[in-house]
Amino acid sequence: MPSNKSKGSNAERELVRLFTEQGWRAVRVAGSGVGDDSPCDILAAKLGRKGYTIEAKSSKKSTVYITKQQVEDFMLFSSILGLHPVIAVRFNHAGWFFLRPEQLRDTGKYWAVSLKMVRSEGKRFSQFFEANSAEQIVED
DSSP: OOOHHHHHHHHHHHHHHHHHHTTOEEEEOTTTTSTTSOOOSEEEEOTTSOOEEEEEEEESSSEEEEEHHHHHHHHHHHHHHTOEEEEEEEETTTEEEEEOGGGSEEOSSEEEEEHHHHHHHOBOHHHHHHHHHHHHHHHO
């Protein structure tokens, strides 16, 4: 049975492929999830767009929990690079959903995202990245 680390790496590779298929450039960040040196999983950009830092989570459970420290480090890293932070979540048999970190639910000790929540508030790849491209033109 694959380890959690290999499952996470496979999910990240799947997400990089998704970006590539949509005409983006994306790379996995070496050492992501290990220590404090690389507090995001993927960097992605497309010509004429502001880039994104992506924290990817995959689960067979119906809720994913992320430590507050991890989200704080991710947000700071994104800010330093001047990139938009995105949380990408894949629940088994439901595909990828994308949301802004502000959409995470505060459980007290953790930030959480549930399958029910992403089905109502999350966006699919084209909804998130194509819809946000119009906003970026105004922002930048």
